[in-house]
Amino acid sequence: MDRRKFMGYALAGAGIGLGGVALWNPLKLGRSFSARPEISPDFEPDVDIDLRARPAEIQIFPGRPTRVQRYFAKVLQGSPEAVQEIEGSYLGPIFRFKKGQKVRIRFTSEIRQVTIVHWHGLHVPSEMDGHPRYVIERGETYVYEFEVKDRAGMYWFHPHPHKITGPQVYSGLAGLLFISDDEEERLDLPAGEYDLPIVIQDRTFDDENQLVYLSNSMERMIGFLGERILVNGRPEAEISVATRIYRFRILNGSNSRIYKLAWDDGTPLTVIGTDGGLLDRPVQRPYVVLGPAERVDLWVDFCKRPIGSVLTLKSLPFSGAASSGMMGGGMMGMMGRRRGRRRNVPENGAELVLLRVKVERKEPENRTLPESLSNMPQLDLAEAVNRDRPRTFRFSMQHMQPVINGRTFQMTKVASDEIVRLNTTEVWELINENSGMGMMGGMMQIPHPVHIHGLQFRILERSASAGWESIRDGFVDSGWKDSLLLMPGMRVKILLRFQDYTGLFLYHCHNLEHEDLGMMRNYLVKE
Ligand code: C2O
Ligand code: CU
Ligand code: CU
Numbered sequence: 001m002d003r004r005k006f007m008g009y010a011l012a013g014a015g016i017g018l019g020g021v022a023l024w025n026p027l028k029l030g031r032s033f034s035a036r037p038e039i040s041p042d043f044e045p046d047v048d049i050d051l052r053a054r055p056a057e058i059q060i061f062p063g064r065p066t067r068v069q070r071y072f073a074k075v076l077q078g079s080p081e082a083v084q085e086i087e088g089s090y091l092g093p094i095f096r097f098k099k100g101q102k103v104r105i106r107f108t109s110e111i112r113q114v115t116i117v118h119w120h121g122l123h124v125p126s127e128m129d130g131h132p133r134y135v136i137e138r139g140e141t142y143v144y145e146f147e148v149k150d151r152a153g154m155y156w157f158h159p160h161p162h163k164i165t166g167p168q169v170y171s172g173l174a175g176l177l178f179i180s181d182d183e184e185e186r187l188d189l190p191a192g193e194y195d196l197p198i199v200i201q202d203r204t205f206d207d208e209n210q211l212v213y214l215s216n217s218m219e220r221m222i223g224f225l226g227e228r229i230l231v232n233g234r235p236e237a238e239i240s241v242a243t244r245i246y247r248f249r250i251l252n253g254s255n256s257r258i259y260k261l262a263w264d265d266g267t268p269l270t271v272i273g274t275d276g277g278l279l280d281r282p283v284q285r286p287y288v289v290l291g292p293a294e295r296v297d298l299w300v301d302f303c304k305r306p307i308g309s310v311l312t313l314k315s316l317p318f319s320g321a322a323s324s325g326m327m328g329g330g331m332m333g334m335m336g337r338r339r340g341r342r343r344n345v346p347e348n349g350a351e352l353v354l355l356r357v358k359v360e361r362k363e364p365e366n367r368t369l370p371e372s373l374s375n376m377p378q379l380d381l382a383e384a385v386n387r388d389r390p391r392t393f394r395f396s397m398q399h400m401q402p403v404i405n406g407r408t409f410q411m412t413k414v415a416s417d418e419i420v421r422l423n424t425t426e427v428w429e430l431i432n433e434n435s436g437m438g439m440m441g442g443m444m445q446i447p448h449p450v451h452i453h454g455l456q457f458r459i460l461e462r463s464a465s466a467g468w469e470s471i472r473d474g475f476v477d478s479g480w481k482d483s484l485l486l487m488p489g490m491r492v493k494i495l496l497r498f499q500d501y502t503g504l505f506l507y508h509c510h511n512l513e514h515e516d517l518g519m520m521r522n523y524l525v526k527e
Pocket of ligand 1: 118120158160293451453506508510
């Protein structure tokens with residue numbers, strides 16, 4: 001057994017210490033690319049930011065503060081509004097940029113493990129995307145310089161070192177990034193205190209209020225599931241609102257948990273945007289299903305609610321998240337018993353309370369829901385170079401190992417079927433194959449929230465053989481996306497265009513434990 005493999009098992013078996021305790025630093029040995037510490041003199045930033053990742057303590061519960069790792073930022077030059085801290089949260093600052101702005105971010109690591117920052121959803125050059133080959137050590141700085149080319153919307157940033165993204169995000173390293181543009185501003189959507197970022201995560205704490213990550217390799221294979229729900233870093237989250245229209249911008253920032261978002265009184269959800277910005281027109285859903293890394297932009301109307309009323313945003317129960325004959329009867333049963341002694345972790349698909357909203361103030365409102373939201377740019381299927389022969393990507397479990405087309409991550413390699421041409425449009429078919437042999441000869445049926453770096457794509461068609469009745473009305477596929485939830489047995493065809501930038505970009509499962517286990521690959525955009 002080689003060292004890499006051996007240590008991989010050790011890491012999986014022993015769990016990973018937080019608060020800066022690395023059992024093994026897989027990248028110290030193999031870092032073959034030097035960081036990019038220089039600032040380019042000919043790049044003239046509109047905003048220049050200092051960003052740091054460092055250990056911190058946050059009061060989440062009464063008693064001992066919780067040790068976390070978090071991002072801190074300050075504006076060195078440009079509008080001070082570009083950085084907004086979230087009070088009392090481990091979540092990183094919120095960045096606010098405008099489309100067309102030139103941004104420089106000088107990222108310095110003050111944490112023990114190697115790390116690098118990825119701008120999830122942004123269309124930036126390969127060297128600016130936070131690829132794991134660019135990880136830096138404590139004390140080093142990586143300078144990002146890019147122009148914001150994306151549509152108005154809510155994006156986010158988080159670490160992306162190979163094999164340790166899960167524990168780093170879990171320890172608190174994540175932040176939101178809002179982009180605005182002229183088209184969005186003309187709409188006059190709810191703003192300021194009526195535009196609410198809502199980051200949903202699940203976490204487990206020990207008796208000393210400290211974060212607990214994975215405790216065994218089976219948990220790792222399914223993905224981390226936490227005991228309790230945190231919204232913007234707070235447990236039992238409650239907000240008070242006025243009788244106004246709000247914009248709820250929700251990110252599923254969890255490592256592997258899926259949410260089926262709904263109001264407890266059955267009020268439908270009005271969706272105005274997805275990962276890559278506003279839809280062309282609003283859509284209504286009885287509930288919205290959000291896999292890890294996905295975002296949804298909701299228009300929420302409290303105007304007719306009586307003062308004193310309370311609404312609860314829940315995750316409704318659903319099935320299909322982790323089931324098979326073997327897992328149901330064997331593995332999950334074992335985990336249940338083990339957990340039954342110590343912890344009470346809700347399964348993926350269990351009903352959960354996410355957020356309580358109290359209507360507390362009467363205020364006038366004059367907004368109405370716009371019929372048309374944006375001139376959403378379109379992609380033409382007729383232009384796809386492979387319109388009848390989609391490139392296929394099969395996400396499956398092979399002997400406890402999550403793989404894409406049978407492969408795992410190789411730092412700088414691509415296979416011949418992972419090379420695309422600049423300035424072309426392609427159809428890709430993403431398939432969650434549930435036929436692989438899993439644990440003890442059983443079938444593994446596990447969702448894979450698939451994410452593609454460097455671009456936003458469109459969804460052409462989504463199908464599943466069976467077993468998705470409890471979630472099928474919860475997908476919003478009409479907008480631009482960078483992440484999508486691929487349930488067991490599901491096939492989704494997407495349309496993507498490769499433009500502006502050549503080089504290596506990642507695509508991977510955003511179940512962060514799967515990603516860390518190697519369910520990640522490069523694709524190469526070639527001139
Ligand atoms: Cu949100 Cu490759 O990441
Ligand atoms: Cu990403
Ligand atoms: Cu996966």
